[in-house]
Amino acid sequence: MTAIAGAERPTQTHAEVTRDVVATLGTQSRGYVLMLFGAVALFLVGLVTFVFLLRDGLGLAGYKTPVFWSVFITNFVFWVGIGHAGTLISAILYLFRSPWRTAVYRATEAMTVFAVMTAGLFPIIHIGRQWVFYWLLPYPNQRYLWPNFKSPLLWDVFAIGTYLTVSTTFLVVGLVPDVAAVRDKVSGWRQKLYRALSIGWTGSDNQWRHYTRGYLYLAALATPLVLSVHSVVSWDFAMGLVPGWHGTIFAPYFVAGAIYSGIGMVFSLLIPLRKVLHLEHMITEYHFENLAKLTLLTGSILFYAYGMEYFVAWYSGVSAEQTTFYLRAFGPMWWAGWTMIICNAFVSQLLWFKKIRTNITALFVISIFINIGMWFERYVIITSSLRNDFLPFAWGQLDPTWADWGILAGSFGWFLMYFLLFARTFPIVAIQEVKEMIPMPRKRAGGHA
Amino acid sequence: MARPTPGVLGSFVEIDAATDAIHALKAQGRRDFTVYNAAPNHEIEEALGHKVSPVRVFTLLGGLTGCAAGFAMTIWMSNDWPVLVGGKPIATPVPYVVIAFELTILMGSLITVAAMVLFSALKPTRRLLYDPAFSDDRIGIFVPCDPGQYPVVEQLLSRAGSVEVRHADA
Numbered sequence: 001m002t003a004i005a006g007a008e009r010p011t012q013t014h015a016e017v018t019r020d021v022v023a024t025l026g027t028q029s030r031g032y033v034l035m036l037f038g039a040v041a042l043f044l045v046g047l048v049t050f051v052f053l054l055r056d057g058l059g060l061a062g063y064k065t066p067v068f069w070s071v072f073i074t075n076f077v078f079w080v081g082i083g084h085a086g087t088l089i090s091a092i093l094y095l096f097r098s099p100w101r102t103a104v105y106r107a108t109e110a111m112t113v114f115a116v117m118t119a120g121l122f123p124i125i126h127i128g129r130q131w132v133f134y135w136l137l138p139y140p141n142q143r144y145l146w147p148n149f150k151s152p153l154l155w156d157v158f159a160i161g162t163y164l165t166v167s168t169t170f171l172v173v174g175l176v177p178d179v180a181a182v183r184d185k186v187s188g189w190r191q192k193l194y195r196a197l198s199i200g201w202t203g204s205d206n207q208w209r210h211y212t213r214g215y216l217y218l219a220a221l222a223t224p225l226v227l228s229v230h231s232v233v234s235w236d237f238a239m240g241l242v243p244g245w246h247g248t249i250f251a252p253y254f255v256a257g258a259i260y261s262g263i264g265m266v267f268s269l270l271i272p273l274r275k276v277l278h279l280e281h282m283i284t285e286y287h288f289e290n291l292a293k294l295t296l297l298t299g300s301i302l303f304y305a306y307g308m309e310y311f312v313a314w315y316s317g318v319s320a321e322q323t324t325f326y327l328r329a330f331g332p333m334w335w336a337g338w339t340m341i342i343c344n345a346f347v348s349q350l351l352w353f354k355k356i357r358t359n360i361t362a363l364f365v366i367s368i369f370i371n372i373g374m375w376f377e378r379y380v381i382i383t384s385s386l387r388n389d390f391l392p393f394a395w396g397q398l399d400p401t402w403a404d405w406g407i408l409a410g411s412f413g414w415f416l417m418y419f420l421l422f423a424r425t426f427p428i429v430a431i432q433e434v435k436e437m438i439p440m441p442r443k444r445a446g447g448h449a
Numbered sequence: 450m451a452r453p454t455p456g457v458l459g460s461f462v463e464i465d466a467a468t469d470a471i472h473a474l475k476a477q478g479r480r481d482f483t484v485y486n487a488a489p490n491h492e493i494e495e496a497l498g499h500k501v502s503p504v505r506v507f508t509l510l511g512g513l514t515g516c517a518a519g520f521a522m523t524i525w526m527s528n529d530w531p532v533l534v535g536g537k538p539i540a541t542p543v544p545y546v547v548i549a550f551e552l553t554i555l556m557g558s559l560i561t562v563a564a565m566v567l568f569s570a571l572k573p574t575r576r577l578l579y580d581p582a583f584s585d586d587r588i589g590i591f592v593p594c595d596p597g598q599y600p601v602v603e604q605l606l607s608r609a610g611s612v613e614v615r616h617a618d619a
Contacts, residue, residue, distance in 0.1 A: 014487060014586035138526060146526035150544045158551040166558045173562060177584075181487065184581030199566075202579050205484040205497055206572040212489050213502035214565035218558055221508070225554045232547060435488040440464035440588075443610050 010103070010282065014435050017282075021178075021427045022185045024277040031276040032420065039416035046410005049403055050125065058128045060403040066396050067386045069126075071404035075411055076122035077378040078261065079115050080160065080233055081254075082415075084226055085262020086112030087167060088294075090174070091222035094215075100290040102433040103283050106178075107273070107423070108266050109171045114418040115265070116164045118411050123156070125407060152235040159232040166225055170218050176201050177211070177432040230258040237381065243320040244328070244385030247312065253305040257377060260298035260344065263291055264370025271364045273423060282429050285358050292357040295370070299348020306345050320390050328384050332397070336380050343373020453617045456593035458578040459606030464492055466610025467588040471496040473605050474592060483577055485589035493588070504564045511560025512553045519549030578617050587612075 010017065053060055062070060086108035093101040124133045136157045138147050147154050180201035183194035201207060234254035237245040247253075267288070274283040313325040328337040347369045356362045383398050422428070461467040467484070471493070474482055484493055523545040531539045583589040590611075592602045596618065603614045 018487075018585045138522065144530055146530055149523040149527065149548055150541060155544075155547040155551075158548050162551040162555040165555060169558055169562055173565070177487075181584040184584045200570075200573070200575060202574045202577075203485045203487055203583055204572070204574045204577075205486075205493065205499070207569045207574075208486065208489045209494075209499050210502045210504050210565045210568040214504045214508075214561050217505060217508040217561050221512075221554050221557050221561070225551075228547075228550060228554075432488045436490075440490070441462055442465045443463040444465050 010434050010438050012281070012434075012438070014438060014440070017429075017431055017434050017438070018181050018185060020279070020282060021429050021431050022182055024279065024428060025182065025186075025424065025426075026190075027277060027424055029276055031272070032424065035272065035276070036417070036420045039413045039420055042409050042413025043417050044410075044413070045406050046408075046413055049406030049410060053125065053403060053407070054130065058126075060401060061407075062398055062400040062404050064396055064398060066389055066394050067383055067398040069382050069386060070398055071379070071400050071408060072122045072126040074375065074378045074382055075408055076119050076126070077233055077254075077382070078375050079119035079122070079411065079415070080163075081230060081258035081261045081374065081378075082115035082265045083112040083119070083163070083167065083262060084230055084255070084258035085266055085294075086110070086115070087170075087222055087226035088259050088262070089266075090170065091219040091226065094219045095223060098290075099437060100287050102437055103429055104266065104270065104287050104291070105433070106171075106174065106426075106430040107270055107428050108262075109167070109174065110419060110422045110426075110428070111262070111265060111269060112167045113164070113171050114415050114422070115262075116160065116167060117418065118415045120160055120164060121411070121414070152232065152239045155232045156236055159229045163225060163229045166218075166222055170222055173211075173215060173218060174430065175426055177203060178427040178430060181431050182427060227255055230254045237385075242385045242389060243318070244313075244324040244381065244388075247309065249305060249308055249312070253302070253309075256298045256301035256305065257344075257374060260295060260302055260348070261370060261374035263295045263298070264367045264374065266291060267295075267363050267367030268371060269419065271360055271367070273428070277423065277428065279429060282434070285360065288360060288363055289354075289357045292351045292363060295348055295366075296351040296357075299344060299351070299370075303345040303348070306341060324385055324388050327388050328380060331384070331388070333380065333384050333387070336376050337384070340373055340376040340380050343369040344377060347373065452576070453578060454576045454593050455596060455617045456578065456591055457599055457602040457606065458580065458615050458617075459590045459592075459603075459609075459611035460580060460582065460613040461588040461590070461610060462586070462612050463610055464490065464588065467590065468492050468496040470590055470606055470609035470611065473609055474590070477605070479592060482590055482592045483574060485579065485583035485591070487584050487586065502568065504561060504568060507564035508557050508561045512557035514560070515552035515554070515556025516549050518556065519552035520545055522552075523548050578615070 012020065061072065086105075089101050090105040090109040090112070093105070123136075124130050127133060136147065136154070147157075149155075176198060179194050180198035180203065183191055183198050186194060231251035231254065234250035238247055238250035240246065270283060271288075274280055310325050313321040316322075327333070347366055350356050350362075350366065356366075387398060388395050459470060461470065471482075471484065475496075475498075484497065486493060520542065524540040524542065527540040533539065577591050577593075579591075580587065580589055590606065592606070594602050596616070599616055606614050
């Protein structure tokens with residue numbers, strides 16, 4: 001175990017940790033109810049829009065020659081990216097034995113699962129005939145057809161499917177000891193429910209012996225997975241010859257962007273939630289400052305990647321590449337291009353200042369910029385390249401419609417609804433891992449080496 | 450409800466008291482006792498001296514199975530309905546690395562979890578005495594023994610620093 005300074009350790013006792021986290025379950029606070037109401041309202045907007053799309057077809061959305069990947073695919077990449085911060089914090093930082101992750105990792109891991117669930121909807125919405133989405137899977141069928149495994153789109157099916165399965169498994173496995181702790185604190189039907197969910201967990205030495213090893217290997221498997229998933233998503237674009245897409249830097253560029261956007265969402269979710277659930281003493285400035293440092297790192301990588309994209313376009317000598325990037329900055333979509341650069345590359349640089357890193361209000365405001373900036377990044381990459389392809393006579397415009405925006409709003413509602421319901425039903429702070437950081441009482445003076 | 454296993458349950462507040470009890474039990478030749486704790490603890494692990502969990506072998510097997518299945522599936526399906534495009538090979542293992550990689554992770558993870566559940570179930574704790582405080586802030590040690598040995602075990606646990614001792618049939 002990494003040695004940590006006293007000030008950075010949780011200050012509660014083991015019993016206080018259980019008490020405070022169990023107290024968050026079943027919350028009825030006004031702030032929580034308002035947030036849940038807002039999420040359900042947004043979800044209903046998306047649901048109604050989807051019903052119209054089912055009835056009238058994709059023509060309701062703003063697809064227009066030559067832009068046939070637009071807002072829905074932008075949303076897909078955005079939501080997959082949001083999930084990445086969760087796995088970084090829950091798996092990669094677990095392997096590094098990073099002490100500050102313990103209080104925030106459960107919330108981020110849940111965020112991962114719900115974000116990937118949200119992302120998974122978009123390829124299905126985008127294909128038009130949603131009821132035959134299962135044709136993407138390799139299964140024996142009467143048409144004697146198999147999918148094309150050379151296509152990056154099919155790689156995506158496997159990458160996202162694996163990511164959702166492994167993230168959900170990781171979340172559920174991590175929850176078991178905490179659900180058992182809740183089981184031992186509540187009564188009535190809730191105790192019966194948590195008893196069933198704790199699958200006989202008692203915290204015996206035999207259970208911990210296999211659990212700790214298994215959890216370690218799950219984290220070790222999730223680590224390359226998280227790096228691969230957004231690389232595969234980036235290859236949806238980079239494997240194509242479209243100017244603005246066909247770049248070798250896409251995989252690391254997308255992974256850094258994914259983590260950056262995910263941490264932005266962590267701030268946006270945790271800052272209000274910790275207040276509503278009265279967890280300010282458990283999720284502290286110390287945790288947010290460390291998250292801010294990660295934001296600064298990934299934001300700086302993005303800054304470099306943006307610069308490198310323009311440099312490569314210029315240095316390549318390929319006129320189509322040069323034109324695409326010129327138009328991103330000075331063409332009809334200049335406002336979107338600059339929104340992405342300012343919100344991601346420049347706003348993240350404010351985090352060099354400790355005063356800003358430790359100011360919760362400033363972090364919340366910055367996180368909103370990050371969310372907006374990262375959505376626009378995907379919008380710009382996808383649509384600006386398709387608008388201005390190799391053949392200028394085929395250039396076109398894109399005008400997103402109410403159906404695009406309705407589905408986007410619905411995706412936020414869908415995601416937030418699940419996240420808020422999870423926070424009310426399961427421990428949003430990992431009881432077991434926080435306790436692991438707190439030294440147990442001793443009868444003799446001195447400690448264990 | 451099944452009859453509880455006969456034995457003595459000691460409850461500890463201090464970590465070094467619990468490890469003292471573990472050492473004392475091992476010195477008496479006892480190996481079949483169970484230690485409960487709310488979070489994994491290195492001192493308890495060292496005192497117990499268990500071997501490393503065999504779960505890792507299943508992780509490896511799961512990963513290898515997934516990798517083999519990924520290549521086998523993609524190559525076989527490509528050849529089952531061959532579509533020649535641009536004179537390129539029908540089955541091309543390089544792009545199939547992505548599928549094989551994802552299935553390596555998927556199978557490795559699922560088999561790991563299955564192995565964790567299986568190995569935990571091999572030593573069930575359903576019939577052992579338990580106290581809800583063990584998932585909160587106490588450490589528990591349950592020593593299975595005949596009722597005739599209760600006083601000896603009780604004395605051992607109390608001497609190590611147990612704050613509460615009770616029997617299975619109390």
